[in-house]
Structure formats: structure tokens, C-alpha cells
Amino acid sequence: MARRSNDVPQDPGYIPPDRRDLVYRRAENGELIAYTPEEYGVRKDDGLGLIKPVNSSAGLLVLAVLITIGFGGMLYGIVQMAITDQWEILGEIWWMYLLVLIPLLAGWSGYFKERKAEKLRKAHNLPRPAE
Numbered sequence: 469m470a471r472r473s474n475d476v477p478q479d480p481g482y483i484p485p486d487r488r489d490l491v492y493r494r495a496e497n498g499e500l501i502a503y504t505p506e507e508y509g510v511r512k513d514d515g516l517g518l519i520k521p522v523n524s525s526a527g528l529l530v531l532a533v534l535i536t537i538g539f540g541g542m543l544y545g546i547v548q549m550a551i552t553d554q555w556e557i558l559g560e561i562w563w564m565y566l567l568v569l570i571p572l573l574a575g576w577s578g579y580f581k582e583r584k585a586e587k588l589r590k591a592h593n594l595p596r597p598a599e
Contacts, residue, residue, distance in 0.1 A: 495595035503597060509585025510578050512597045525582045532575035539572050 490502040493512065510523050522528055542565060549558055589596065 493597035496598045497595065499595075501594060501597070503589075503594065507585055507588045507592065507594060508597060509582040523582065525579060525586055528575065528579040528582055532572075532579050535568070535572045535575050539568050542568060 489504060491505060491508045492500055492502050493508070495501050510528070511521065512523050522531055546558065549555060586596075588594075
């Protein structure tokens with residue numbers, strides 16, 4: 469059981485968060501703020517690459533929808549192979565479906581993770597991390 473302050477009212481069973489789990493990042497105004505991993509969301513730094521990654525929920529949603537449309541086109545190809553009875557083509561390109569499935573799942577999981585983080589930051593009145 470966590471130690472409680474006598475002057476601060478708390479819910480029964482309240483356990484303060486462990487300080488080791490916090491992510492310390494600067495907000496857009498330059499202030500250093502501590503976020504829980506759930507409030508932080510997806511990675512915000514640029515990763516030292518040439519292209520800055522998409523890390524807003526709107527950008528992740530656009531990418532996830534585009535990948536989903538591409539995967540839908542690939543599924544349409546399977547339907548066309550079934551209709552025209554050309555299953556030997558699928559035997560040669562089946563691995564492409566696995567390669568597209570990985571970014572499809574990563575895109576949607578990143579979107580849902582960042583959307584949940586945005587809701588938590590809004591509920592706790594925290595700014596979006598800038599880095």
C-alpha cells in the first residue's frame with residue numbers, strides 16, 4: 469500500500485504511479501513534462517533520419533487507410549484469380565500478402581495507440597509532446 473498524505477483526499481486503493489515509468493519530454497512551449505507511456509503515444513522524435521515520421525493520429529489514420537485500400541486491392545486480385553481459375557499465380561506471389569499485412573497491422577495499431585494517448589492527454593490537460 470502506498471504512503472498517503474493526510475491533507476490530500478484520495479480514492480480508496482489509490483497507488484501513485486511509479487516515477488520510473490514516466491517519459492520526460494518537452495512540450496511545444498519548451499516546458500519539460502512527464503508523461504506515462506500511455507499518454508505519450510507513438511514515438512515523437514525524428515529518429516535522426518532524412519524524413520520525419522508521421523506521429524499524429526490524423527496522419528497515422530491517412531496512412532492506415534491508404535495501406536488498407538492497397539490490401540483491399542490485393543484481396544480483389546485473389547477474387548479475380550478464383551473467378552478465372554488462375555491459382556498458380558497465387559502460389560508465386562503469396563509472400564507479398566504477408567509483406568503488406570505487417571505495415572497494415574502496424575499502421576492501425578499506431579493509430580489506435582496515438583488516438584488513445586491524445587484522449588488521455590486531453591483528459592489530463594497535458595500538451596502534445598514536441599519531441
